[in-house]
Amino acid sequence: MQGFCVIGIIILIGYIAARFHIGGPTAQMVLNRFSYFVSTPCLMFAILSKEHLSDVFKPSIAVAIACAVITGAVFLALNASVFHLKPTDATIGVLDSMYMNANNIGLPIATYILGNPAAVTPIVLIQQVLFTPAALTSLDLASSGRVSAKAIASQPLRQPILIGVTIGIVVSAISDAVGWFVVPSYIYDPINIVGNSAVPLILMAFGMSLHGSKPLGRGSNRAATVTAALLKNAVMPAIAFAIARTMGFQGHDLYACVVLAALPTAQNVYNYAARYDAGTMIARDGILLSTLSSPIFIFAIAALLG
Known part of the structure; x- marks a missing residue:
């Protein structure tokens, strides 16, 4: 609950700032673009460069x-069968x-419920190395209307987050090989400070x-948005439980995978949607629904498996 409270207060600060027109009409766009192109790549580098790769590539990553x-x-x-969203929205x-x-x-959930903050590191890695590049490539190609081998091959060069992740992994591997962290503190520290602004x-x-908008209001695809939130909070943990049990996970390891x-x-997700001006209502409303309902599912899992 501390973790949910923290993000709720920061979201409220953003809402109040928009309510009183602090930053002007382009403030939201500026924050999104700065985070996408600068802060988040720095954050990914700062996190992954100091992680031991052995702590990242664990069986739970599968x-x-x-x-x-x-x-x-x-x-x-x-x-494909029900919602028929256009490619970017899908x-x-x-x-x-x-x-x-x-x-x-x-x-905070990994720290307070699982007792191991490093448990989320594999998730950070797979999302930034696998899912984010695939999604951004799809958004880029769909929004530009051009699909070619050259455009696909050049995607990594246009994704600052992936660049930050890749450099972080390379630095981690080099540091593990030589036995000490190879980036001087006067270089790492400013990158880390800028990265801490991303969240x-x-x-x-x-x-x-959220200011001036009505969640699930007119023009939003309510069925698709609610379905996405339910898939995230209810179906995905059930699938994780089935896969983890099949792989032989038990006890705390099984519990961690499901939580x-x-x-x-x-x-x-909203940051990416705003970057490409695609599916912003689905992103905003889906995140809101998922964030509000997630504690209920997490508490239920903790009661059943904790």
């Missing part, structure tokens, strides 16, 4: 990948249903988006 992919595939199947819907808030909610910037931009799968949708 559970996280599988349950997320299956949940996203379920949303795509429902979209991509955001998939992210709503599978993209976990591993940083600002995952960290509050994203949360405040999300709060600004982390019940994390709400990350505010990054």
Whole structure:
């Protein structure tokens, strides 16, 4: 609850800022773009460069990948048969249903419920290395209307978050090989300070988006949004439980896989939607629903498996 309270207060600050027109009409866009192009890449580098790769590539990473992919595939199947969203909106819907808030909610939950803050590191890695590049590539190609081998191959060069993740992993591998952290503190510290601004910037931009809007109001696809939130908070933990049990997980390891799968949708999804001006209503409303209902599911899991 402390973790949920923290993000709620920061979102409220963003809402109040928009309510009183602090920052002007472009404040939300500026916060989103700065976080996307500067803060979040710095954050990913700061986190991953100091992680030992052995702590990241654990068996639980397979559970996280599988349950997320299956949940996203379920949303795509429902979209093809029921919702019929356009490609950009469908991509955001998939992210709503599978993209976990591993940083600002995952960290306190991993700390207070699981007793291991490093438990979210594999989730951070797979989302930034696998899911984010795939989703941003889809959004970029769909919004530009151009699909070519050259455009696909050049995608990594246009994704600052992936660049930050990649450099962080490389630095981690080099540091493990030589036995000490190779980045001097006078270089690492400013990158880390800028990276620490990513989460509050994203949360405040999300709060600004709530001003003057009515969640699930006219023009929003309520059925798709509610379905994405339910897939994220209810179906994904059930899939994680089934996969983890099949892989032989028991006790605390099984519990951790299921609890982390019940994390709400990350505010990054709105950041990506705003960056491409695609599916912003689905992203905003899906995140809101998922964040509000996630504690109920997490508490139920804790009661059953804790």
